[in-house]
Amino acid sequence: MGIDLSLIWAIIIAFGVMMYVVMDGFDLGIGILFPFIKDKSERDVMMNTVAPVWDGNETWLVLGGAALFGAFPLAYAVVLDALYLPLIFMLLGLIFRGVAFEFRFKAKADKQHIWDKAFIGGSLTATFFQGVTLGAYIDGIPVVNRTYAGAALDWLTPFSLFCGVALIAAYALLGCTWLIMKTEGRLQQHMHDMARPLVFVVLAVTGIVSLWTPLAHAEIAHRWFSLPNLFWFLPVPGLVVLCTWALLRAVRNNANYAPFLLTLTLIFLGYSGLGISLWPNIIPPSVTIWDAASPPQSQAFILVGALFIIPFILMYTAWSYYVFRGKVTAEDGYH
């Protein structure tokens, strides 16, 4: 067999999840930052910076779920079963937030505060449980006879809860630097002021997660710290340090674009680190992408559609961001 379909699908799904984390990350971050900004018109601007694109961002989550079902049904079955409650809470948070997003613009001024609260609550809930899901996933999911063999509340650990908090910090930083890029004046200044402490918080939580993971999981420690792996992977933490330094500098210099781009790089490095830790498992710690794959005729069947449609979605996404480039001001209405 010349073509490794499972590998191709693992790359497509990893790419889709990456797109989701990056893009829904900054618009969830805006919901997380909402409580810190009280001014109504500034809140309007914040929402308007993502209004034209947020729903497209979430489509990657649906695509990720459906593609996982099609290409790796075992992983879809076991992981979703094991992480039942945090996933349901996350989805409910996203629904709340999505509907609040739309109806805040259509509500009367005196009812807007209800939708503001729904937006904040939904964003926080969705982000926190996304982090919890991630943490529980890294912690590993026991599988016996192709079914989930753990207990219903196995996902509830100090590590997974900490990951929930860590993701809130990370998305807040993404949202913050996104707003630095997309706004000006007082709101932008406010975001510049918040960026610096946020960078330190993100650095701290990333450091803790990065140490906690290998300490709790011998096989992940072995992956990173055995030779010659250590030399291959050393650039990742090295680049994280470099990137953080550049990010702090950019924030101090009141740069416009650099903070967001550097935060994206940081998120990407974190994601790569995660990939290094888990590869080639799709259900950590022991089920690989090949174990969980659907038969080649299933993976090949959907690959035809995916290769045709995903480039099209990417072009459209790029185009809608391009159309929407530049600063957003209070005069712009997107609703």
Add this chain to the structure above:
Amino acid sequence: MFGLEAIDLARIQFAFTISFHIIFPAITIGLASYLAVLEGLWLKTEQPVYRDLYHFWSKIFAVNFGMGVVSGLVMAYQFGTNWSAFSDFAGAVTGPLLTYEVLTAFFLEAGFLGVMLFGWNRVGPGLHFFSTLMVAVGTLISTFWILASNSWMQTPQGFEIVDGRVIPVDWLAVIFNPSFPYRLLHMATAAFLATAFFVGASAAWHLLRGRDNPAVRKMLSMAMWMALIVAPVQAVIGDFHGLNTLEHQPAKIAAIEGHWENPPGEATPLILFGWPDMEREETRFKVEIPKLGSLILTHSLDKQVPALKEFPKEDRPNSTIVFWSFRIMVGLGLLMILMGGWALLLRMRGKLFENRAFLNMALWMGPSGLIAILAGWFTTEVGRQPWVVYGLMRTADAASDHSVGHMSLTLILFVVVYFALFGVGLGYMMRLVRKGPVVGEGSQASDGGPGQKRTPSRPLSAASEDMDATDSQTERT
């Protein structure tokens, strides 16, 4: 919760989330094609009434589409969270079909929805019409994939079982399984009918309040033509679908008919009403017409229809539920046919827009199509029981192993959140309906849309009306 087991709660949860979800796609499918027809007629005849109607309904379409996307997010994950054993067993077949459904939906959203909702007077009329057509076709392709998946679960073929799991061997056989063509036609037609009655009820509401204009009249007229022609066609499709079910799922038919045993040599009667009792193994209080069951289902006066007692007890679907859900669907279908005929009579006498009894009836028939769709789905899905994949996997073996407590908690959360949020969404849609079509709407470019700098592009931003608008704004004649 209420003495229900985890498996019952899992089924109720799936039924609840999918029932809520299906309302939106059904209207999306119907309105997309309706909009394509309206735009086609506008381009052909240049009568402004078609353009005004297009703009009125495209806003409602947009809100409805948005609700469908949000409620669909949950569906993409429910198979894994609640039915993990099924997902592992049949994922190699149903997973790819679902993936294709999602890919199609995105393709449609990414490509043509933006142009359709925001491109009026911005792109050329030909390109705009093409976009509307593509959206309409896209909704039907989505229907195609999701019904292929469902139909395969009803009448599976084109697979083999290796290591206790389904492996597809022939995708064409998988997709075009025996019940698929009938189910696809039946559902697409149902979506058209449901939309027609929704549109007709909107028109009736305005006419009953004296808000008469050419656009409102055209809405009612078009809806009633649909009822006249498509409702009887749907009855014929339904008949074929029933015969197909008789061939492949005889137990479902026996349960629908509440038919328990076949005395030798006696043709099967048609039970009009009654109460099928699963414990007593009989249909109580029944009112029946001799031989009619044989006539309808076998098109003969002596052949017998399969009876429930011919199937082991553990293989029988719940007759009490499907007996009644089927009769609700058929009853509403007959009312729709009646409405079509009544409308024709009134039309010939020139009284279609004045007869208050008729208009009131049309108003009450507004949700009839959606109720019939739900009743039909309950019939086919409950009738498939006790199987999740017919003859291959029992529903009891398909569920994830969650506790009653967890299932109760999530079910309550879904119910509360769905009613609160989608209630608001439906309320907003109704507000748009009450506003009514505006004469001259759409002579200017719509504000916003992709391709323009600084403009909205999400479906819901196509509707800019205030959701708390006072009635004075809607009092417009």
